[in-house]
Amino acid sequence: MSAPRSLPRFSATFDRHAIAEIQRAAATGIYDIRGAGAKRKLPHFDDLLFLGASISRYPLEGYRERCDTNVVLGARHAKRPVELQIPVTIAGMSFGALSAPAKEALGRGASIAGTSTTTGDGGMTEEERGHSRTLVYQYLPSRYGMNPADLRRADAIEVVVGQGAKPGGGGMLLGQKITERVARMRNLPAGIDQRSACRHPDWTGPDDLAIKIEELREITAWEKPIFVKVGASRPYYDTALSVKAGADVVVLDGMQGGTAATQEVFIEHVGLPTLAAIRPAVQALQDLGMHRRVQLIVSGGIRGGADMAKALALGADAVSIGTAALIALGDNDPALEQEYQKLGTTAGAYDDWHEGRDPAGITTQDPELFARLDPVLAGRRLANFLSVMTMEAQAIARACGKSHLHNLEPEDLVSLTLEAAAMTRVPLAGTDWYPGKEFADGR
Amino acid sequence: MTEALSVDLAETSLRDLHATLHALPKDTNRTLWRVRNPRGKHSVAVGLDAPISLRIEGHVGYYAAGMNARASVLIDGNAGPGVAENMMSGKVRVRGDASQSAGASGRGGLLVIEGNAGARCGISMKGIDIVVRGSVGHLSAFMAQEGFLVVGGDAGEALGDSLYEARLFVRGRVASLGADCEEKPIRPEDRAALENLLERAGFSELRAGDFRMYGSARRLYHFHVDNASAY
Numbered sequence: 001m002s003a004p005r006s007l008p009r010f011s012a013t014f015d016r017h018a019i020a021e022i023q024r025a026a027a028t029g030i031y032d033i034r035g036a037g038a039k040r041k042l043p044h045f046d047d048l049l050f051l052g053a054s055i056s057r058y059p060l061e062g063y064r065e066r067c068d069t070n071v072v073l074g075a076r077h078a079k080r081p082v083e084l085q086i087p088v089t090i091a092g093m094s095f096g097a098l099s100a101p102a103k104e105a106l107g108r109g110a111s112i113a114g115t116s117t118t119t120g121d122g123g124m125t126e127e128e129r130g131h132s133r134t135l136v137y138q139y140l141p142s143r144y145g146m147n148p149a150d151l152r153r154a155d156a157i158e159v160v161v162g163q164g165a166k167p168g169g170g171g172m173l174l175g176q177k178i179t180e181r182v183a184r185m186r187n188l189p190a191g192i193d194q195r196s197a198c199r200h201p202d203w204t205g206p207d208d209l210a211i212k213i214e215e216l217r218e219i220t221a222w223e224k225p226i227f228v229k230v231g232a233s234r235p236y237y238d239t240a241l242s243v244k245a246g247a248d249v250v251v252l253d254g255m256q257g258g259t260a261a262t263q264e265v266f267i268e269h270v271g272l273p274t275l276a277a278i279r280p281a282v283q284a285l286q287d288l289g290m291h292r293r294v295q296l297i298v299s300g301g302i303r304g305g306a307d308m309a310k311a312l313a314l315g316a317d318a319v320s321i322g323t324a325a326l327i328a329l330g331d332n333d334p335a336l337e338q339e340y341q342k343l344g345t346t347a348g349a350y351d352d353w354h355e356g357r358d359p360a361g362i363t364t365q366d367p368e369l370f371a372r373l374d375p376v377l378a379g380r381r382l383a384n385f386l387s388v389m390t391m392e393a394q395a396i397a398r399a400c401g402k403s404h405l406h407n408l409e410p411e412d413l414v415s416l417t418l419e420a421a422a423m424t425r426v427p428l429a430g431t432d433w434y435p436g437k438e439f440a441d442g443r
Numbered sequence: 444m445t446e447a448l449s450v451d452l453a454e455t456s457l458r459d460l461h462a463t464l465h466a467l468p469k470d471t472n473r474t475l476w477r478v479r480n481p482r483g484k485h486s487v488a489v490g491l492d493a494p495i496s497l498r499i500e501g502h503v504g505y506y507a508a509g510m511n512a513r514a515s516v517l518i519d520g521n522a523g524p525g526v527a528e529n530m531m532s533g534k535v536r537v538r539g540d541a542s543q544s545a546g547a548s549g550r551g552g553l554l555v556i557e558g559n560a561g562a563r564c565g566i567s568m569k570g571i572d573i574v575v576r577g578s579v580g581h582l583s584a585f586m587a588q589e590g591f592l593v594v595g596g597d598a599g600e601a602l603g604d605s606l607y608e609a610r611l612f613v614r615g616r617v618a619s620l621g622a623d624c625e626e627k628p629i630r631p632e633d634r635a636a637l638e639n640l641l642e643r644a645g646f647s648e649l650r651a652g653d654f655r656m657y658g659s660a661r662r663l664y665h666f667h668v669d670n671a672s673a674y
Binding site: 218 | 458464486489490504505506509510511512525528531544548550566569570584586588605665
């Protein structure tokens with residue numbers, strides 16, 4: 001009998017991913033670029049629970065008593081605020097990063113569900129305008145495809161300062177996705193690697209932003225709500241400055257929010273988790289007397305009705321989904337496993353959206369691949385998902401005795417971890433305490 | 444001669460001015476306008492989309508004639524940042540100097556600046572033509588994609604940084620070229636385009652033969668690790 005040998009021991013620090021990345025970097029000399037948002041484990045909505053009703057609070061009857069879900073965005077200054085039937089919108093994703101059928105499917109699904117979709121870095125396509133009942137037009141640093149006619153046929157305008165996956169970063173669309181159509185919309189040669197600027201070309205800082213917002217309002221006759229989208233990094237100040245600059249709506253995107261193509265190191269190491277960003281943003285609105293007058297839309301890692309309900313309870317007016325919407329369309333479908341294997345990945349982990357070889361036909365400009373996506377069916381799947389999200393949130397809200405999703409409040413929640421309690425100022429489960437809370441006796 | 448319709452911004456709000464101008468039909472015969480007392484206001488005459496001639500009598504703040512389409516706008520004074528930003532078509536002329544980001548991301552039309560322009564003139568330009576009689580500041584034509592930038596004087600540092608397919612003509616000294624920007628030989632079609640722009644700008648005293656041309660070296664069109672030091 002041979003002597004027992006020690007069990008091979010893997011390092012918690014140099015885990016499989018870290019080792020593979022060092023080996024990949026050493027072999028190629030270039031950092032890793034990928035799509036999607038932060039994949040590391042972060043404090044998230046899973047770290048909160050709802051309490052439900054009890055003796056002191058009584059519930060509403062499921063399937064019987066009303067629990068409303070509508071939301072009005074942009075009534076602060078806009079003559080024509082956006083009215084949505086559900087408080088979940090589709091986040092900005094560009095034509096270029098996504099195929100035209102995918103953009104059409106997003107518009108179809110959102111319209112069936114009674115909500116809005118959003119353009120992205122690359123301008124407005126007929127597919128999405130035609131199939132979106134409510135369309136938010138992003139006004140981005142690159143200004144690709146930007147023109148006043150599209151500005152006027154949008155239902156709202158979203159000035160993009162940053163996004164959660166890369167606060168402070170610009171974008172990149174690799175040459176294989178710059179087809180003739182994409183290139184034409186962006187005034188660029190086809191086939192080149194295209195950069196999207198990280199700063200707007202004609203304004204910097206909050207005072208300029210106020211002037212820029214006024215210009216957009218003057219051009220669109222003060223009709224459209226103006227959103228300002230920021231990546232979560234300094235949510236208290238960014239929210240306050242957006243309000244000062246005249247925003248009707250603040251869109252706050254946490255680091256789990258997706259991107260079409262960004263450096264892995266950027267995605268995983270810059271920005272705040274969505275959970276940590278909400279309470280400071282709400283505090284800023286409350287300090288300014290603007291909570292519920294300026295709406296807060298939260299995005300980044302929203303996966304279903306529970307996440308939506310928790311974000312609303314923390315003070316958001318609506319949430320926005322991007323990655324979840326793509327999954328609903330058919331992204332990372334296990335039925336495509338063989339094709340994912342050929343790309344060196346597996347269903348559920350596919351994130352090389354920048355390469356344009358998406359077997360689901362969503363993050364590609366390859367005509368053979370994007371022809372696979374039926375925009376009608378995919379739109380139906382998205383509508384189904386949005387409906388389920390809403391019903392889930394309603395089920396929770398009724399259990400908490402709320403006749404509108406907006407009546408959910410922090411007092412309906414408890415935290416499961418100290419981190420979540422500190423970030424959200426929601427007491428740790430079983431206590432009335434969160435880190436930083438002072439006791440009545442001053443301790 | 445038809446008398447110009449006059450709007451006095453000392454008495455009329457910007458919102459009312461734009462409501463009037465934006466309501467003009469595409470084939471309007473109310474084509475001559477003057478705007479008095481702009482007094483440095485921001486966003487004067489933005490989003491025009493009619494074949495009118497509009498004269499602004501004084502200095503303007505940010506974004507004057509922003510997103511202009513088809514209109515011909517004369518600013519009889521100086522202009523703040525972002526004059527004619529994202530212009531689609533038409534013509535904008537600044538009699539005095541223009542601040543930074545003049546013509547930013549413009550997609551068409553002609554911007555003429557009779558004085559000097561500040562930093563980032565023509566930043567992100569996407570088809571607009573810009574002719575500056577004087578000098579331009581640093582980082583002009585940064586990430587410029589399409590169109591011509593003509594500079595009768597000098598250009599500041601990092602001219603044409605990260606340039607795409609825009610063409611830059613400079614008559615005077617260039618403090619430095621930005622990443623991936625290089626001097627190009629002037630082809631007959633380039634010279635013809637330059638002469639045409641100088642003529643349309645009304646700068647007959649400037650001779651095309653005195654200019655040098657700059658464009659993209661196209662070395663950064665595809666991200667490559669060997670170029671990392673250039674970024």
